[in-house]
Amino acid sequence: MTTPLTPAELRQRIRKGEHPGNTSGLAAGFVQCNIVILPSAQAADFMRFCQANPKPCPLIACSATPGATTLPPLGDIDMRTDLPRYRVFRYGELEEERSDIRELWQDDLVTFALGCSFSFEEALLADGLEVRNITEGVNVPMYRTTIDCQSAGPFAGKMVVSMRPFRAADAIRAVQICTRFPSVHGAPVHLGDPAQIGITDIEQPDYGDRVSIAEGELPVFWACGVTPQVALEQAGLPLAITHSPGCMLVTDLRNSKLAVL
Numbered sequence: 001m002t003t004p005l006t007p008a009e010l011r012q013r014i015r016k017g018e019h020p021g022n023t024s025g026l027a028a029g030f031v032q033c034n035i036v037i038l039p040s041a042q043a044a045d046f047m048r049f050c051q052a053n054p055k056p057c058p059l060i061a062c063s064a065t066p067g068a069t070t071l072p073p074l075g076d077i078d079m080r081t082d083l084p085r086y087r088v089f090r091y092g093e094l095e096e097e098r099s100d101i102r103e104l105w106q107d108d109l110v111t112f113a114l115g116c117s118f119s120f121e122e123a124l125l126a127d128g129l130e131v132r133n134i135t136e137g138v139n140v141p142m143y144r145t146t147i148d149c150q151s152a153g154p155f156a157g158k159m160v161v162s163m164r165p166f167r168a169a170d171a172i173r174a175v176q177i178c179t180r181f182p183s184v185h186g187a188p189v190h191l192g193d194p195a196q197i198g199i200t201d202i203e204q205p206d207y208g209d210r211v212s213i214a215e216g217e218l219p220v221f222w223a224c225g226v227t228p229q230v231a232l233e234q235a236g237l238p239l240a241i242t243h244s245p246g247c248m249l250v251t252d253l254r255n256s257k258l259a260v261l
Contacts, residue, residue, distance in 0.1 A: 011077065015078065032249065036241075054182070056159050058186075061113040077249065077251070079111050091237070097244050121164075140163070140246065141210055142161065163220065164211075181260070185222050185224070188222050207245040
């Protein structure tokens with residue numbers, strides 16, 4: 001039986017380009033983070049955007065100083081290399097995806113690490129609930145919605161949600177479990193009819209992969225850390241960098257530290 005990789009070991013593999021894919025289900029027990037990197041001139045406004053929208057943008061950590069490539073509270077991390085895939089936005093347009101951003105790094109860049117739903121998936125599994133994207137070995141499906149975020153400076157837009165299907169009783173249990181984890185999106189924002197939040201085709205996610213929904217199951221939607229990417233499109237900054245959906249920063253912080261009793 002293969003011994004699971006520690007977060008540090010997984011980051012080393014990612015740093016060497018040996019793990020280019022999504023991180024769902026890996027490094028069980030440890031917090032994974034969505035990442036936003038942008039110039040310091042817009043950092044205060046983005047901080048206010050996170051504070052105004054804590055469900056999709058729960059702030060875990062940020063750079064101590066502009067230009068810092070490390071996040072010491074989260075482990076021995078190099079933000080230029082330690083995500084499997086990065087997205088590079090210029091003037092609000094997705095320009096490219098790449099495996100490291102060393103060539104793009106600037107002395108004024110600030111990193112924000114936001115809570116990720118992969119952390120609460122562990123709590124759902126521990127309670128005996130099935131997490132369909134893990135069962136099927138795919139990235140979680142994510143959708144753009146018509147739910148407005150609160151604006152801050154140039155940052156605004158609609159919320160992105162992730163979806164996991166459950167039978168009604170299990171959906172109620174999922175709400176109870178996830179309420180204990182506000183730092184990783186907390187309780188769902190919607191259960192049931194996707195059209196009520198502007199999703200026209202549940203079989204065609206905007207990000208990630210589709211998962212099967214069995215007869216009698218409800219789609220359950222959580223606020224998602226891809227939401228800032230929509231806000232970055234709206235803001236139109238000369239440069240902004242994020243994780244590629246599903247390709248998260250794996251940290252040394254334990255999920256249990258984020259639970260609220």
